[in-house]
Amino acid sequence: MIGPQAATLSGPISGGDHGWPFAASMQDMTVLGYRQAEYLLEGHASRYRPVPGTDLGRDGHWQAEVAGTSPFKTRFLVYHPADPTKFNGTVIVTWNNVTAGHDLFGAESLEIFEGGFALVCVTTQRVGIVGLPPVNQGLADWDPVRYSNLDIASDDYSFDVFTQVATAVGPNRDTDGGDPLSGLPVKHVVAQGASQSAGRLATYVNAIAPLSQTFDGFLLTIYFGRGTPLEVGDTVVDINAPQAGSVQGRLQGQNLLRDDLGVPVFVVNSELEAIACYGVRQPDSDSMRFWETAGTCHVSQQGRAARQLLIDRDGLVSRPVQPGINAIPMNPLYDAAYHHMHRWLNDGIAPPITPRVEFAGEAPEVVRDEHGIAKGGIRLPQTDVPLAQNSAIPITDDIYGVLGGSSNPFSRQKTLQLYGDLESFLKKFNLAAESAVDAGVIMPREVLKLLEEARTTWSRVVEPNGESDDG
DSSP states (O other): OOSSSOOEEEOOOOOTTTSSOTTOOSSOHHHHTEEEEEEEEEEEEEEEEEOTTOOOOTTOOOOEEEEEEEEEEEEEEEEEESSGGGOOSEEEEEEOBOTTSSOBOOOOOHHHHHTTOEEEEEOOSHHHHHOOTTTOOSHHHHOHHHHTTOEESOGGGHHHHHHHHHHHTSTTOOOTTOOTTTTOOOOEEEEEEETHHHHHHHHIIIIIHHHHOOOSEEEEESOOSOOOOSOOTTOOOOTTSOOSSOHHHHTSOOOOOOOOSSSOEEEEEOHHHHHHTGGGOOOOOSSEEEEEBTTOOSSOHHHHHHHHHHHHHHTOOOOOOOTTOOOOOSHHHHHHHHHHHHHHHHHOOOOOOOOOBOEETTTTEEOBOTTSOBOBSBOOHHHHSOSEEEESOOSSSSHHHHHHOEEEEOOHHHHHHHHSSHHHHHHHHHHHHHHHHHTTSSOTTHHHHHHHHHHHHHHHHHOTTSOOOOO
């Protein structure tokens, strides 16, 4: 570890005002054969700065050095198989996202649980603990009994906090003070971050990974192509704060990801981030994969609906979902990425190389088909056998509109002209879903779920008054 001394582990912890961990998985761990536990880690973390005479340039080959230390105390959630024989040897360490003003992380993935992974969800940033005004939904306010003594002085220390938690669950972890993984033999540790967290993870890849050598792979999802600064001082993440420039301008990629670490780096993007990353696209290689998905966006209707269940359970306040946002979720691709990352590390089988979203013109802009759907890229069945124009085209030009994209359902007349009846539509849709499975971009378990959703969508478009058109 980079930090000046070993941190102290305590837990598993319990109790508090609510009696459960903040943002804990909505899945039934007993049914899945998993254990959930929450731990605290306390010690001193380092912060970093660019080596004098260097900068955080476009090439991504950044040089950093320790600039100071500070005490910290944070929490992390652990999910691992109850049966040791079910563990696949890979631990996914997630950098919790705090854009919403509180911790967010993906602990609902069926590939994680059915695939035998361990999942560790880390509070790495100050907002996760203290929240954002005026509602302050961080850990310390949500459950003072359980979390009031947590502290991360600045996001400058987040990189080393992340390293130290990863070390505490890694193959060479010190188990004298307890073992969050209950003795499971860890082979590989993978860092994962989404959205804002992917930006911080990009900085970790470019500046910290050469120093820490803690992770065996990196998975960045819905990544906008730019790392965050090493030094932010008292500044915290707040997308509602006034910022200069247009939203699209602020989301444009600025730097490459370094390619000399000798470990896999895997980026999985929607159409929106494909647009942002166009200027910093990198070729697929022995250690790099870039996936771009047509017809998707940063946020989806399905993703927001699933998150709302957690928000309601935990009694949080959230921004209302804007009607008409994108309706093709990215989650099936994330599950496929977990599957491929494990095989890449464990068996040396790299993920499939997939087409990129097509661009043209001086700007350049996404090339779209006769339905307004992006050409190229990974083709999910909702894009190849569509019932709507799903895209990253925003409904409004504010940050929430840009992140949500749009979904414009086809008319009943157009739908019937394209497919004739429900049976013909589902046959074509099923073939497209199976093609996505064959391409390795979704897991087989997704096909039935996608078909059921497609059937429901057909009913909304073609049978709004209960009239059947399935012949």
